[in-house]
Amino acid sequence: MAVTLRDVAHALGVSHTTVSNAYNRPAKLSEQLRRRILDTAAEMGYQGPDPLAAGLVRRQAGALGVLFDEDLAHALTDPAALLFLQGVARAGQASALGLTLLPAPRTTEDLAARSALVDGFLVYSVAAGNPGFLAALRRDIPLVVVDEPAPPNGDDWMFLGVDDRGGAELAARHLLELGHRRIGVLVDRLTPGDRQGPADPERLAATTYQVARERLTGYLAPLPEHPWIWECGGGTPEHAVPATRALLASGVTGVLAMTDELARGVLRTAATMGVAVPRDLSVIGFDDIPEASRTDPPLTTVRQPLADKGVLAVEVLTGARSAGVRLPTHLVTRATTAPAPR
Amino acid sequence: MAVTLRDVAHALGVSHTTVSNAYNRPAKLSEQLRRRILDTAAEMGYQGPDPLAAGLVRRQAGALGVLFDEDLAHALTDPAALLFLQGVARAGQASALGLTLLPAPRTTEDLAARSALVDGFLVYSVAAGNPGFLAALRRDIPLVVVDEPAPPNGDDWMFLGVDDRGGAELAARHLLELGHRRIGVLVDRLTPGDRQGPADPERLAATTYQVARERLTGYLAPLPEHPWIWECGGGTPEHAVPATRALLASGVTGVLAMTDELARGVLRTAATMGVAVPRDLSVIGFDDIPEASRTDPPLTTVRQPLADKGVLAVEVLTGARSAGVRLPTHLVTRATTAPAPR
DNA sequence: TCCGGCTAGTTTACCGGTAAACTCGATGTT
DNA sequence: AACATCGAGTTTACCGGTAAACTAGCCGGA
The missing domain is CATH 1.10.260.40 (lambda repressor-like DNA-binding domains)
Structure with a gap:
């Protein structure tokens, strides 16, 4: 033109x-x-x-940027991220804002967040210290972090999260009350990367994903003895397969999966191994994604308001609501938990 | 600042x-x-x-806009759209482009597409004549339409689609070969809106969604007699429930669902009604979304390369590849089809 | 010695708009 | 009759940069 x-x-x-x-x-x-x-x-x-x-x-772009950890295609396969995004989309559409999806890669190379034409950032569960996140933080536009990383000094940035620790504790208590003592925990990742295998105390101490740390803390709080903890190296159901095999081999009767996606993987693996849920094995997930109510059997899980979180995040970003909130979580008891066998 | x-x-x-x-x-x-x-x-x-x-x-924004029909939150729940988007994200990330998601509402009010800060548009399956689409078309930036609407005169805009008609015909033939004669067809929508119910010839003639028209044409081609056609008013599995009940009541033995999501709804409804698939009822979907291989039983469907379509669309947009292509589709025979009963 | 070719900057000319303040004639008001 | 008000435009001053062309000093080679 x-x-x-x-x-x-x-x-x-x-x-x-x-x-x-x-x-x-x-x-x-x-x-x-x-x-x-x-x-x-x-x-x-x-x-x-x-x-x-x-x-x-x-001085405005008419769009808001949503920053996802590392890979964008990954975020688009994660039901929890998607549900959050739907909330964001709903709220953004109401304000006639475009939604710009941005990856926050681990390498310093890329500058998507530095040069994105947006009026504000929503940072969704990005690893602390991620260069893309840091770049976004430097921009002189409003920024709200959702879930991760929580601001070290309380007000380094606006924050919106959920009560991960409390929710996790509820899950652990539930297993305990059902009489489970040999308990396994499945984590997607403790740090960026795809490391997988059992996590010893040293490895646990190195945890950088704060949501993982919080949920872990919640799990451990009520447990009388240290559970088996297994790092899956990723968040898809498939990533849970080796971990599930390992845990079952260790004679575990209850599994605390840090996400519903992992829990789905546990369920599938148990089914193929002929382990009956919940008779032989109890499983509790986390998030309560839509699929959770449709697994076989329906998944007991800790619910967090994912879509609401998206809506609220936009409201915080636009100043319609104040930040620093942790939304409540609660246990949704469905059919994957039962008294411990024997 | x-x-x-x-x-x-x-x-x-x-x-x-x-x-x-x-x-x-x-x-x-x-x-x-x-x-x-x-x-x-x-x-x-x-x-x-x-x-x-x-x-x-x-003179560049560093982002590409993806225009979805009507509601953004809707697109984010549709597995096919999501898979396409993943392809786009992969290709876009390679070119260091942001992804701006934009709704193309039916009302003339909104101007998201007119003012979005993007270097090009990917239009994903938007209704012909949609005002948002028209606005995007007027912008002096490259635009590629995916699936819909196909350019009336062949070169009004760059286009990338799949062989919907051919794929649909394969599905219909497959049912025919299995001996089915009483066949039902499930369409999500023939026109924008949520109209649902049986579709008579007049209603069919009013079809504005060209993908629906193509697939319908493909279905009808080999069928000796006119099937029952039911419009669901939406694309989620839930939308298929009333239609499935109606078709089963009509004594149908085979269902051609225009999308896998609808097919999932058929499967679920059949299960709750005690109708055995594939013994009592054969079902064929369309798209081959990831879930299709995990339904119970695994869904026979027409495969189209959804993620590739996303990648290719970006390549067409950036000029790395020429437009006007229709990607091939083919039948994936899994376990929801069997010889007609009796 | 003179010239061409680097290096390291500077000058100048946009990019394509929006907003606040101002002008000017017509209207209405007391 | 004098004056504030209003509608309909115009003037002027940016917004915050990038790119192409130009300059000045310096070095090496013929």
């Missing part, structure tokens, strides 16, 4: 401001002139004010 | 271009001066070049 506002103005012998007004402030000129302007603009192939230029002077 | 490039330049007694170069073209100045500039910039609280301003002069 070569034809600009001024070209149109010239062609009609009016000031360029008037042409601008024809688009943005119809009230400021006669309907008649406005028609003339719009018509000749169409004739000349003028497509309306350039959004970039308008954005520059208005 | 009030501190600009020029402020920093002033403070150091260098030209503003030099400061700009410090950020964008390190080779154009001495490493020593560059350090000085970056340091005082940090001191002064300058956060680096404003992306909006840079975008204006460079």
Whole structure:
């Protein structure tokens, strides 16, 4: 496009401001002139004010950026992230905002967050110290972190999370009350990377994902003895397969899965191994994603308000609500938990 | 932020271009001066070049817009759309592009597509004549339509789709070969809106969704007699429930579901009604979403390369590949089809 | 010695708009 | 008759950068 506002103005012998007004402030000129302007603009192939230029002077982009940990395609397969995103989309659509999805890669290379044309950032569960996150933080636009990382000094950035620790504790207590003593814990990841295997105390101490740390703390709190803890190296159901085999081999009767996706993997693996849930094995997930109520048997899990979190995050970002909140979690007892065998 | 490039330049007694170069073209100045500039910039609280301003002069936004039909939250629950989006994300990430999700509402009100800060549009299965789509089309940036709407004159816009008709025909033939004669077809929607119920010839003729029309045409081609056709008013499994009841009441032995999501709904409904699949009822879906291989029993369906479509769409958009392609579809025979009963 | 070619910057010209303040004639008001 | 008000535009001043062309000093080679 070569034809600009001024070209149109010239062609009609009016000031360029008037042409601008024809688009943005119809009230400021006669309907008649406005028609003339719009018509000749169409004739000349003028497509309306350039959004970039308008954005520059208005100092706004009309979109909000959502930063996901590492890979974008990953986030798009995670039901929890998706549900959050739906909430964001609903709230954003109400404010006529676009949604710009951005990856926050571990490498310093990329600069997506530095140069993204957005009015604010929603950071969804990104590893502490992630370069993309840091870049976003430096931008002079509002930023709300959801779930992770929690601000070290309480007010380094706006934060919205859930009561991970409390929810985890509920889950552990539930197993305990059912008489389970040999308990296994499944974590997706303790640190960025795909490390998998049993997690010894040293490894646990190295945990950088704060949500993992919180849930772990909650799990451990009521347990009389240390459970088996297994790091899966990823969050899909498939990642839970080797861990489940290992845990079952250790004679575990109850599994605390840190996410519902992992719990689904446990369920599937148990089924293929001929282990009956909940008779031989109890399983509790975390998140209460939609699929959780449709697993076979339906999954007992800790519910957190995922979609609401998305809506609230946008409200915090736009200043309609104050930050620093931790939303409540609670146990949803379905059919994957039963008294311990024997 | 009030501190600009020029402020920093002033403070150091260098030209503003030099400061700009410090950020964008390190080779154009001495490493020593560059350090000085970056340091005082940090001191002064300058956060680096404003992306909006840079975008204006460079004439690029660094993001590509993905336009979805009507509601964004809807698209985020549709497995097929999501899989497409994953492909897009993968390809976009490779080119360091952000992904801006945009709704294309039916009302003329909204202007998301008109003012979105993007370098190109991917239009995913949007209703023909949708105002948001039209707005995007008018923008002077590349645009690729995926699936819908197909360009009326062949070159009104770049297009990428799949062989919907051919795939549908394969599905119908398969049922036929298995001896089915009483066949039902489930459509999500024939036109925008949530109208549901049996579709008579008149209603069929009014179909505006071209993918629906194509698949329908493919279904009908080999069938000796007209099947029962039911419009579900939406694409979720739940939307298929009333339709399934109605079809079963009509004594149908085979169902052609226009999407896997609908097919899942058929499967669930059949299960709750005590109808055995595939013994009493055969079901064929369309798309081959990941869930399709995990339904009970695993779904026979028509496969289309959803994720590849996303990747290819980006390639077409960036000019790396030519448009106008229809990707192949083929039948994946799993366990929801069997010879007709009796 | 003179010239061409680097290096390291500077000058100048945009990019395509928006907003606030101002002008000017017509209207209405007391 | 004098004056505030309003509608309909215009003037002027940015928004915050980038890029191309130009300059000045310096070095090496013929």
